[in-house]
Structure formats: structure tokens, C-alpha cells
Amino acid sequence: MAISLKESIIVGLSDFWSRKIRSLVTIVGIVLGTMSIIVVLSLVKGINKKTLEWMMERGGLSKISVYRNWNYEKQVDVKNYFTLKEINLIRSLVPEAKYFNPQIREGVHYSYGENKYRGSIYGVIPDFKKIEEWDVEAGRFISGFDIKQNSDVIVIGTNVKEELFGNKKAVGQFITAGKRRVQIIGVMSHRFMDNSGNIGNDNALAYLNRRAFVPLSTMIHKGTGRDRINSFTVKAKDAESAPELRQKLEAIILNLRFGEPVFTIESAQEEAEKMAENAKKFRIIFFLISAISLLVGGIVIMNIMLASIQERTREIGIRLTVGARRIDIFVQFLVQTILVTTIGGILGIVSGLSILDIVSKYLNIKLIAGFSMMIIAITVSAGIGFIFGISPAIKASKLDPVVALRHE
Amino acid sequence: MDRIIEIKDLKKEYKMGKVTVPALNGVDIEIYEGEFLAIMGPSGSGKSTLMHIIGCLDTASSGTYFFNNEEVSKIKKRKLAVIRNEQVGFVFQTFNLLPHLNIQKNVELPLTYAGYSKKKRVALARKVLDEVGLSDRLKHKPSELSGGQRQRVAIARALVNSPSVILADEPTGNLDTASGSDILTIFSDLNYKGNTIIIVTHDPAVAKRANRVIKIVDGLIQNGDIS
Numbered sequence: 001m002a003i004s005l006k007e008s009i010i011v012g013l014s015d016f017w018s019r020k021i022r023s024l025v026t027i028v029g030i031v032l033g034t035m036s037i038i039v040v041l042s043l044v045k046g047i048n049k050k051t052l053e054w055m056m057e058r059g060g061l062s063k064i065s066v067y068r069n070w071n072y073e074k075q076v077d078v079k080n081y082f083t084l085k086e087i088n089l090i091r092s093l094v095p096e097a098k099y100f101n102p103q104i105r106e107g108v109h110y111s112y113g114e115n116k117y118r119g120s121i122y123g124v125i126p127d128f129k130k131i132e133e134w135d136v137e138a139g140r141f142i143s144g145f146d147i148k149q150n151s152d153v154i155v156i157g158t159n160v161k162e163e164l165f166g167n168k169k170a171v172g173q174f175i176t177a178g179k180r181r182v183q184i185i186g187v188m189s190h191r192f193m194d195n196s197g198n199i200g201n202d203n204a205l206a207y208l209n210r211r212a213f214v215p216l217s218t219m220i221h222k223g224t225g226r227d228r229i230n231s232f233t234v235k236a237k238d239a240e241s242a243p244e245l246r247q248k249l250e251a252i253i254l255n256l257r258f259g260e261p262v263f264t265i266e267s268a269q270e271e272a273e274k275m276a277e278n279a280k281k282f283r284i285i286f287f288l289i290s291a292i293s294l295l296v297g298g299i300v301i302m303n304i305m306l307a308s309i310q311e312r313t314r315e316i317g318i319r320l321t322v323g324a325r326r327i328d329i330f331v332q333f334l335v336q337t338i339l340v341t342t343i344g345g346i347l348g349i350v351s352g353l354s355i356l357d358i359v360s361k362y363l364n365i366k367l368i369a370g371f372s373m374m375i376i377a378i379t380v381s382a383g384i385g386f387i388f389g390i391s392p393a394i395k396a397s398k399l400d401p402v403v404a405l406r407h408e
Numbered sequence: 409m410d411r412i413i414e415i416k417d418l419k420k421e422y423k424m425g426k427v428t429v430p431a432l433n434g435v436d437i438e439i440y441e442g443e444f445l446a447i448m449g450p451s452g453s454g455k456s457t458l459m460h461i462i463g464c465l466d467t468a469s470s471g472t473y474f475f476n477n478e479e480v481s482k483i484k485k486r487k488l489a490v491i492r493n494e495q496v497g498f499v500f501q502t503f504n505l506l507p508h509l510n511i512q513k514n515v516e517l518p519l520t521y522a523g524y525s526k527k528k529r530v531a532l533a534r535k536v537l538d539e540v541g542l543s544d545r546l547k548h549k550p551s552e553l554s555g556g557q558r559q560r561v562a563i564a565r566a567l568v569n570s571p572s573v574i575l576a577d578e579p580t581g582n583l584d585t586a587s588g589s590d591i592l593t594i595f596s597d598l599n600y601k602g603n604t605i606i607i608v609t610h611d612p613a614v615a616k617r618a619n620r621v622i623k624i625v626d627g628l629i630q631n632g633d634i635s
Contacts, residue, residue: 007520018508307542318504321465322565323521325486401465405504 005335012336016343017306026304029297030384032350034377035288039359040286041353041376042367044279046360052276055191057123057205059132061239061269062098064246066253067231069264078257081228084220086256093252094234097245098125102232104219109214112164112175117158119210121177123219131235134208139171140184146185146215150222156188159209178223182214242269270406294380297344298388305337305392316396317404330397337389338382345381349374412572412604413462418471420457421484421628431457432589433627434471439606446618447608456545459608463496463575464488476572493521493563497566497568501578503558505550506600511561512537512546518569521594536564540594557603563594567603576607580614 014021055061068080082090087102093098100231104123109116124127129141136155146153152178161170170184191205203209220227234249236242246267253263316329324332356367420432431454439445449455460466464480469489473480475491483491497518499502505514515533524532537543540560550558559579566574570608576595580588596617599605607614617622623630 014508164506209564277444314504315506316508319517319521321463321498321504322491322518323489325489325521327486402460405465405500 008335009339011332012093012339016340021124022304022308023340023343025233025373026161026301027297027340027347029293029300029310030341030344030381031348031351033294033297034345034381035352035355036290036293037287037348037377037380038182038352038369039367039371040290040372041283042356042369043359044286045282045363045364045370045373046366046370048275048279050366052202053193055268055272057191059233059235059268061272062236062242063131064234064236064242064249065231065266066233066249066263067266069261071373072262073258076258076260077284078260078262080232080262082228082232084229087229087232087329090249091233094248096241097234098237099130099233099235101125101127101131101234102126102216102218102229104191104224105231106178106219109159109180109213110175110177112173112307115164117160117163117306119157119212119279121212121214121219121223123216123223125216127235128213128233131233135189136186137189138169139184141186142213142215147217150218151215152180152182152218152222153185154182155188155397156184156212157188157209157252158190159206160212161187174309177212180221188213199292207382236267239269242267243273246270274351289379294384298341299317300386301337301341301385302388302392305389306332308393309333309392312396313399313404313407316399317401317407320329320399320401321405324381329399330393333347333393333396334386334389337392338385341385341388342378345378348381349377352377409440411438412435412441412476415462416471416472418458418461418468418473420461420466421469431592432461435627435629437622437629439573439604440601441445441588441604442602443620444595444605444618445607446615446621447624448523448608448610448612448615448621449624453624455570455610456622457496457610457627458624459575459577459606462606463498464491464582465498468600476570480559480572487520493518496551497564497569497571497573497574499559499562499576499579501581503550503559503562503582505558506534507550510549511542511564514550515562515565515568518565522569532568533564534544537561539567540564554587555583556590559583559587559591560594563591563598567598571605573606576605578609578611580611588614599614605615 081328082102091100101124105403106121106123107118108121109118111117124142126142126144129135135141137158139155141155142153145151154175155169161400164170164175165173170187172211173184173186174181188209191203193204194202214223234245236245244263250265254261257263319329353369360367415435415437417471418432419430419516419587422429422431436460444445447455447458457466459559461468464475467523471481476495481489505511506517510519512530515537518528519529519532532548534543534546537546540563542557542560544562545557550561552616574595579595580591594615595605595607609615
């Protein structure tokens with residue numbers, strides 16, 4: 001003999017419905033709490049996804065970059081660049097690295113007839129396109145032969161091509177880069193990553209399209225004329241082995257520079273791990289902030305339920321008189337509280353999802369909602385109902401039927 | 409006739425702060441199946457307390473109480489709920505209906521706690537509401553009914569789970585004379601059909617309908633068997 005759970009839920013729902021305004025006021029805290037859980041978790045997920053996409057676009061997680069450490073203040077006289085000899089030495093010390101690309105960057109003016117353009121030119125070797133996972137859309141990329149011959153050839157980005165040639169064919173043409181005449185052998189494929197909603201260009205990768213590439217040897221011997229390599233990139237055989245390779249490179253480079261941190265050595269994999277770690281902390285902190293609002297909501301609900309029990313004392317007396325056991329009364333009120341908070345949770349999810357776009361525009365970050373966060377929000381709100389519903393339910397179930405019946 | 413209720417030397421005391429107030433001072437009663445019994449007494453005499461104990465809403469401080477040959481004073485509280493649900497039907501002066509439920513749902517309430525299926529609950533509730541003449545008011549809320557009609561709903565609720573006894577506490581106290589008379593006629597008819605009825609009242613007109621009257625004063629029975 002007992003009132004079933006289904007019956008309790010029906011009783012709870014009809015109570016909720018017959019006291020609509022009060023019920024809605026009761027759940028405001030829960031609605032706001034779950035709403036903020038949804039928004040925060042979507043925000044974190046959005047940031048993570050964006051950053052990971054960015055990393056994948058920039059050569060993936062197995063990429064390691066070595067470049068000048070701009071925070072380093074020169075203590076002793078050490079070079080803040082590498083010589084070709086040093087580069088060859090480093091390369092020979094990391095045979096496990098799949099690709100290795102030393103590079104030199106220089107700002108340069110191009111001209112083709114009347115058309116002029118200013119951009120960055122990079123001296124690279126063929127490994128570049130493997131590391132960046134970026135190939136040409138027309139012509140060919142720099143070859144080993146070009147390096148050996150110090151060829152006067154250039155591969156340009158789509159933006160450079162656009163500015164100098166418009167719709168005309170660029171491959172095979174000669175242009176002036178700085179003071180030198182070079183032949184265009186290829187046009188890099190167009191790079192694009194959606195940046196809508198963010199400040200700046202619609203294309204997050206637009207800067208890559210403004211670049212041009214020449215053989216590293218040509219750059220050293222015919223361009224800058226200096227044996228100074230600013231940076232290099234390396235590709236490990238996979239993302240998992242990248243952190244180890246990074247450490248090895250760091251040790252080698254520190255050794256070459258007398259222990260001075262002249263260079264920054266960065267592994268995309270490690271950055272991704274750091275990012276995941278930070279995201280986790282971020283998520284926990286914001287989750288706790290949301291939890292405080294949920295706790296406040298829970299306390300409000302507990303108070304309202306206690307007041308409601310006071311108001312419904314006679315009803316409880318009647319139920320006890322017609323045969324309700326204490327456990328029936330307990331379950332009825334507990335289920336009702338859980339029901340109220342769960343409805344609050346659902347409303348919170350719905351309102352959270354509906355404001356994602358607004359928050360997205362305001363913060364300039366795309367927010368991504370997931371199914372698991374909805375499950376979390378529902379579970380948390382139902383849990384709040386359970387925790388804060390126990391005390392009112394016990395109070396209700398302990399009422400003396402005779403006293404309860406006399407209650408006015 | 410079988411004896412349904414047997415009470416011996418029943419005492420009940422209430423603690424009010426540090427003071428103990430006696431309500432029943434050693435009551436002896438026997439009630440038989442099919443009786444229509446009136447318990448009369450002035451207010452404060454202990455008649456309501458006695459009714460609460462008979463109906464298993466309250467427990468005695470001392471003495472013995474057998475209900476259907478089971479010693480109630482030794483039954484666990486959880487089991488008392490089962491007795492209230494299956495063996496006793498209550499009718500109160502103030503009706504005690506749940507205001508937010510329609511009358512059919514109010515009548516279904518004891519069956520809900522008895523674990524009946526929805527279908528069976530509806531059928532039984534409609535049947536007893538028909539018996540008290542309210543089959544056309546099933547979906548009405550108690551507030552939409554007259555006092556006499558509300559009391560008939562309460563009687564239907566008391567009857568719906570076929571209890572051994574119907575306990576009524578001043579059932580006509582809130583009604584005008586005509587409605588009160590109608591309600592007493594319903595009780596008489598139910599008694600005629602074999603139901604055991606115990607009415608607590610201070611109204612001699614109500615007591616006249618009963619076939620036995622017990623007078624209670626200051627927590628003591630004055631006479632055992634006035635017919």
C-alpha cells in the first residue's frame with residue numbers, strides 16, 4: 001500500500017500548476033543558476049574548439065616552433081639568431097624530427113609593372129610546406145634544387161597575386177622583390193578560417209595570404225647577405241612525441257647559448273595540454289560561481305517549501321487521516337521540491353541556450369552548447385531539489401495528524 | 409453481532425508545557441458491528457479525543473484498545489495508517505476536503521493510498537458519489553458546492569474503501585437544519601445497509617437517530633448503554 005512515484009509526480013505537478021506565480025518565483029534562482037552553467041560551459045567549449053582549430057590550421061599538434069624570446073633581456077653577449085652551421089648541427093642532433101624548416105623573414109616591396117605591394121618575404125626550405133601542411137594552388141613550391149642553385153624564384157600568397165596580377169596568370173612572370181628580379185614559380189593556396197564575430201578581418205588567416213616565399217639559400221646569399229636565421233619550425237613524427245622533442249631541442253639550444261633563454265621553444269601539443277588544463281580550471285571556477293547561485297536558489301526553495309508546508313498543514317492532516325503513511329507524505333513533498341527545481345533547471349537550460357547568441361556577439365566568441373552540459377545542469381538542479389527538499393519533507397511527514405487537522 | 413471495538417480503562421493525557429492535562433480518565437466501551445452509536449458530551453468532555461483514538465489518529469496514554477480483535481495500542485504507527493485507510497472512514501464537522509482537487513479526486517484519495525489503479529479508483533469513487541447523489545458534480549471543486557453537498561462528498565470519501573466503521577465528528581455542526589437532517593438520513597440509510605456508525609455530537613437531535621447513546625463527561629463514560 002503506497003502512493004506511487006507517478007502519483008507523487010502528478011500531485012506535485014498539479015500543486016506546481018495551481019500555485020503558478022509562487023512556483024515561478026521559487027525557481028528563479030535555479031533558472032539563473034542553470035542558465036549560467038550552460039552559458040559558461042558553452043563558452044569554455046567554444047574557446048577550446050576555436051583554439052584547437054587554430055592550432056590545426058597552423059600545422060597541427062606535432063609542430064614545434066623556435067623563435068626569439070622577446071622577454072629575454074640580454075645579460076651576456078649571445079647571438080639571438082642561428083647560423084646555418086648551427087642549424088645543420090641542431091638538425092643532425094634531432095634525427096627523429098620528421099621535418100625541419102629554418103626561416104628568415106624580411107619586409108620587402110614588390111612591383112610588377114605599375115602595381116606595387118609591400119609584404120613579408122620568407123626564406124624557407126621545401127620542408128616548410130610539410131610542416132605547415134600548406135601547398136600551392138598553381139605552379140610548384142620551392143625545391144631542393146632551388147636551394148642548391150640559390151635560384152631567383154618566388155612563391156607568392158593569393159593576396160600578393162591579387163594585388164600584382166589581379167585575375168591574370170602569375171606563374172612564370174617576373175617581378176621585382178626589393179632590388180632583385182625573381183620569377184614566380186607558384187601561388188600558395190588560399191587560406192581561410194572563419195573569424196566572424198571577432199574583431200579584425202573576417203578571415204583569421206588573412207595574414208598568411210600576404211606572405212611570399214623564396215629559397216633560404218637565395219635569401220642568405222643574394223638577399224640579406226647575412227647568415228642569420230631568426231627562427232625554425234620542426235615537425236615531430238606525431239603529437240604524442242612532440243613534448244619530448246621540444247624538451248630535447250630546448251636542451252640543445254640552451255647548450256648552444258650558454259644556458260641563456262634567448263629563444264622560445266613551443267610545442268603545439270603542450271600548448272593544447274596547457275589550454276585544456278586552463279579550461280578545466282576555468283570551468284571549475286565558473287561552475288562553483290554558478291553553484292553558489294544554485295545554493296541560494298536551493299535555500300530560497302527550502303524556505304518556501306517550509307512556508308508551504310505550514311500553509312498546507314491541514315491538507316497533510318487530511319491525507320494522514322485517509323491513510324497516507326509518513327513515507328507517502330515525505331515522498332510527496334520531496335518529489336515536489338525535486339520537480340520544482342528540475343522544472344527550474346529545464347527553464348534555465350532553455351533560457352541559457354536562447355541567450356547564447358547574444359553572449360556570443362557580446363564576447364566575440366562562438367559559444368558551443370553540448371548535450372552533456374544539459375545533463376549536468378538537469379542533474380545539478382534535481383540534486384539541489386533533493387538536498388533542500390529533505391528537511392521540509394521530514395517536517396511535513398512528522399506532523400501529528402490530530403494537530404494538523406485542527407490547523408486553521 | 410461481532411464486537412468491532414473493545415476499549416478498557418483507556419486514559420489519555422496531554423502535556424502542555426510542564427502541566428499534564430487529563431482528557432480521558434479510564435474509558436470502557438464495547439462497540440458491535442452494525443451499531444449506530446452516538447457519543448455525546450459537552451465541549452472539553454474528551455469525546456473528540458476518544459474518537460481520534462478509536463479512529464487510530466491518536467494513541468492512548470494507557471489502557472487497552474482492540475480493533476477487530478487486534479490490540480491497536482501495540483501496533484506500529486506505520487500500521488495505523490493502514491487501519492485508517494482500510495478500516496475507518498472519517499467525516500468531520502468542517503468537511504476536510506482538499507480545496508484544489510475536484511470532488512471525484514477527493515473521494516479517490518483513500519484509494520490512492522491503498523494502491524488502487526486509476527481505473528478502479530475512478531469507478532469506485534463514481535459509484536459512492538452516485539450513492540450520495542452527487543454523480544452530476546464529479547468535476548466540481550469543493551468551493552462550488554453547498555455545505556450539505558460537501559458533507560456528502562466527505563461521506564462518500566469515508567465510504568469509498570468499504571471501512572468497518574464510519575466515524576463522524578459533529579457532522580451536522582456546520583449545516584443548516586434541513587441539510588443536517590439530510591446528512592443524518594444518509595447515515596441512517598448506511599446503518600440500515602449494515603455499516604457501523606459512530607457519531608460524536610453534543611446535539612440531542614443527532615443522538616436521537618442513533619440506536620445507542622454514550623454520554624461522556626470529564627473524560628469518563630456516564631452510562632454504558634442507553635438505547
